[in-house]
Amino acid sequence: MRRTPTLFFAASRCARLSCTRRRYSEPIVRITNGTFYRRHPASKLEHDAAPNPPLFPDLSLSLPSFATPNQHWAILSPSSNIRTAFLQILRGQLLCFPPTARSFPYLLTEEINSKNPKLRFPERAIEYVGFDVERKPFGGAYLSARYESRVEETDFTLAHYLTGIVGMNPGEEVIKEKTPEPDVMRKVVRDLELERFLEKPVSTLSNGQSRRARIGKALLMRPEVLCLDAPFIGLDPFVSQHISQVLHRLAEANAPRIVLSLRPQDVIPPWITHVVYAGEDGKVDALGPKEEVFQYLKREYEEIEISMSARAGKGHELDSKLVELREVGRHLSERGDFEAYSAQVSKLSCDGYEKLDKTSPKIREPIVEMEGVRVKYGTNSVLGDWQQDVDGSEKDGLWWTVRRGERWGIFGANGSGKTTLLSLVTSDHPQTYSAPVKIFQRSRLPAPGVPGITIFDIQSRMGHSSPEVHALFPKNLSIRRSLESTWSDTPITKPRLDAEASNRVEACLKWFEAELNPTLKDGETSSGNLAWASHFMFGELSFSAQRVLLFLRATISNPDIVILDEAFSGMDDLVRDKCLLFLSRGESMELHYTNAGPSPVESSIAKKGKVVVPGLQEHQAFLCVSHSRQEVPGCIREWVCLPEPGIGQPRFGRFDGPVEFGYERWNEIWDWPER
Numbered sequence: 005m006r007r008t009p010t011l012f013f014a015a016s017r018c019a020r021l022s023c024t025r026r027r028y029s030e031p032i033v034r035i036t037n038g039t040f041y042r043r044h045p046a047s048k049l050e051h052d053a054a055p056n057p058p059l060f061p062d063l064s065l066s067l068p069s070f071a072t073p074n075q076h077w078a079i080l081s082p083s084s085n086i087r088t089a090f091l092q093i094l095r096g097q098l099l100c101f102p103p104t105a106r107s108f109p110y111l112l113t114e115e116i117n118s119k120n121p122k123l124r125f126p127e128r129a130i131e132y133v134g135f136d137v138e139r140k141p142f143g144g145a146y147l148s149a150r151y152e153s154r155v156e157e158t159d160f161t162l163a164h165y166l167t168g169i170v171g172m173n174p175g176e177e178v179i180k181e182k183t184p185e186p187d188v189m190r191k192v193v194r195d196l197e198l199e200r201f202l203e204k205p206v207s208t209l210s211n212g213q214s215r216r217a218r219i220g221k222a223l224l225m226r227p228e229v230l231c232l233d234a235p236f237i238g239l240d241p242f243v244s245q246h247i248s249q250v251l252h253r254l255a256e257a258n259a260p261r262i263v264l265s266l267r268p269q270d271v272i273p274p275w276i277t278h279v280v281y282a283g284e285d286g287k288v289d290a291l292g293p294k295e296e297v298f299q300y301l302k303r304e305y306e307e308i309e310i311s312m313s314a315r316a317g318k319g320h321e322l323d324s325k326l327v328e329l330r331e332v333g334r335h336l337s338e339r340g341d342f343e344a345y346s347a348q349v350s351k352l353s354c355d356g357y358e359k360l361d362k363t364s365p366k367i368r369e370p371i372v373e374m375e376g377v378r379v380k381y382g383t384n385s386v387l388g389d390w391q392q393d394v395d396g397s398e399k400d401g402l403w404w405t406v407r408r409g410e411r412w413g414i415f416g417a418n419g420s421g422k423t424t425l426l427s428l429v430t431s432d433h434p435q436t437y438s439a440p441v442k443i444f445q446r447s448r449l450p451a452p453g454v455p456g457i458t459i460f461d462i463q464s465r466m467g468h469s470s471p472e473v474h475a476l477f478p479k480n481l482s483i484r485r486s487l488e489s490t491w492s493d494t495p496i497t498k499p500r501l502d503a504e505a506s507n508r509v510e511a512c513l514k515w516f517e518a519e520l521n522p523t524l525k526d527g528e529t530s531s532g533n534l535a536w537a538s539h540f541m542f543g544e545l546s547f548s549a550q551r552v553l554l555f556l557r558a559t560i561s562n563p564d565i566v567i568l569d570e571a572f573s574g575m576d577d578l579v580r581d582k583c584l585l586f587l588s589r590g591e592s593m594e595l596h597y598t599n600a601g602p603s604p605v606e607s608s609i610a611k612k613g614k615v616v617v618p619g620l621q622e623h624q625a626f627l628c629v630s631h632s633r634q635e636v637p638g639c640i641r642e643w644v645c646l647p648e649p650g651i652g653q654p655r656f657g658r659f660d661g662p663v664e665f666g667y668e669r670w671n672e673i674w675d676w677p678e679r
């Protein structure tokens with residue numbers, strides 16, 4: 005904030021510098037001093053309407069259609085809303101002021117007209133693939149549907165999905181228009197390693213597989229530019245690297261040009277040449293060749309660190325812009341994008357665990373027991389196709405026990421069966437009836453003298469958030485009702501609330517008002533009135549806020565088992581850290597961003613002895629799936645890494661502290677050499 009005017013100058017100069025150095029034809033997108041809005045700035049605001057701040061004020065940017073050498077752009081921002089807005093702006097969305105500030109000169113050339121006249125329209129020539137809609141196009145009317153081995157005749161396969169021919173009785177013309185050339189189809193499918201899944205119904209694809217499918221579908225539209233919004237979220241490290249190489253090849257051939265949006269914690273692909281850095285306030289702080297933007301971020305980061313050490317020990321709180329720049333700098337320097345002086349090293353993880361955790365929680369009776377589990381669809385084995393060493397002897401299938409008090413991380417490549425494994429715990433998987441699985445020491449089917457356990461019994465004792473739950477969660481429940489649905493059998497049935505439950509709901513709404521209330525402006529504090537929570541619907545919230553709500557719904561009642569499957573993916577950085585701390589400490593601690601780094605401290609509510617929602621308790625077991633080191637809660641101690649089907653057996657391990665500190669623990673999971 006303090007440096008905006010000069011930076012804008014620097015930013016536009018950056019862009020100009022890079023332009024004059026390169027030789028290229030008409031830009032594909034040109035923006036000259038444009039400012040953008042979601043709604044018309046003169047439109048009258050209702051008192052409960054979401055704020056409508058100017059976005060990227062006075063932005064000047066030119067994306068060349070051809071350049072020598074090639075330019076490959078990415079937007080880097082800690083805010084998912086800002087990243088998405090930027091990509092949308094590139095394809096002509098959002099209102100531009102003045103309207104003439106944005107143009108698409110290359111799309112109006114004869115070259116494009118003769119190639120395909122439809123490409124003259126930016127929204128057709130510039131495709132966008134966002135992953136916030138995640139599993140929606142992949143169907144499934146209810147959670148278990150994904151795990152059924154026989155699917156409806158009408159379920160369309162990946163091959164259908166890729167071509168877009170998904171109607172019941174497509175006419176010949178539709179088929180002709182949509183069928184891609186066989187060579188193009190073969191190449192896209194091979195590049196994205198989708199061959200094996202072509203005849204599978206899309207509803208059965210894993211999250212990583214469905215992401216690749218969405219990228220493939222967009223490529224088959226043969227756009228001039230493909231904007232990929234945070235494409236590496238949810239991809240395992242190996243697939244991320246592979247996809248990045250594929251994207252590089254495409255971008256080098258300008259077929260299509262690729263623009264990425266990246267979170268600060270994402271590995272920035274080495275082939276990206278130009279970066280736009282925009283803060284959460286929607287202002288571009290720097291833009292231009294990657295090295296110049298990194299130099300700028302490094303300078304900012306070091307300046308903050310130096311001024312911190314000068315004030316060391318005084319416990320100053322940082323303003324939000326500095327917190328943001330510091331976190332971004334920390335990610336980049338930690339990952340080796342630049343080397344920077346760092347004054348402080350945090351002693352605690354952001355959720356309050358020491359690097360070497362010496363506490364020894366009480367571990368009690370087993371509550372999940374799997375003794376030789378194997379899941380197959382037809383002849384395809386997706387989990388447990390191995391022999392495992394169990395107490396010194398080799399046994400078939402997955403043997404795994406989770407006890408009360410344990411905190412498990414479940415890792416593995418995309419498609420290795422993590423979600424399938426969890427669906428056996430939640431009992432959403434139809435094979436839970438036949439598999440050797442006991443939940444709360446009981447099987448699903450009755451045995452002589454022992455009744456089976458019902459799905460309602462099981463699910464009332466569990467909290468579960470996952471991309472699958474997100475996709476099926478009703479969008480027309482109010483924020484308050486969404487939280488209250490923790491206490492009902494299904495999200496749409498009436499919750500059974502007692503005073504304790506209502507207090508917990510209110511406490512969470514107050515604690516997370518900044519993240520959940522769409523009318524609260526940046527920096528504003530709560531008025532204490534929670535009417536907004538009954539007014540706004542789940543579907544009206546941003547993707548990140550929806551994830552927060554589902555995370556709270558899974559944890560708020562301190563159920564016997566909490567399952568978070570990629571629950572933090574898609575949350576903005578600072579929001580994720582707040583949720584991680586809440587998971588372990590509830591209302592008893594809050595995160596302060598001081599000169600000693602992010603530091604969890606006792607909250608004012610705890611000081612008054614008024615904590616209503618505590619963090620994870622000893623009676624609870626916790627299971628978590630994540631592909632990103634930053635999203636692994638600090639409490640995780642036990643871990644399992646599942647192999648890809650047909651490749652070996654799972655590896656098990658135990659941490660002596662949070663994964664957040666250093667890469668050694670993370671590398672151990674993936675069996676990578678030290679780096």
Ligand SMILES: Nc1ncnc2c1ncn2[C@@H]1O[C@H](COP(=O)(O)OP(=O)(O)OP(=O)(O)O)[C@@H](O)[C@H]1O
Pocket residue numbers: 149150151152153208209210211212213238381386416417418419420421422423424425
């Ligand atoms: N109903 C089904 N029929 C056939 N195959 C299925 C079905 N459901 C899942 N699969 C396959 O089982 C494998 C494991 O899927 P799962 O979703 O458990 O993987 P995952 O480890 O959670 O992957 P990701 O990290 O991508 O989310 C995948 O190859 C998936 O395509």
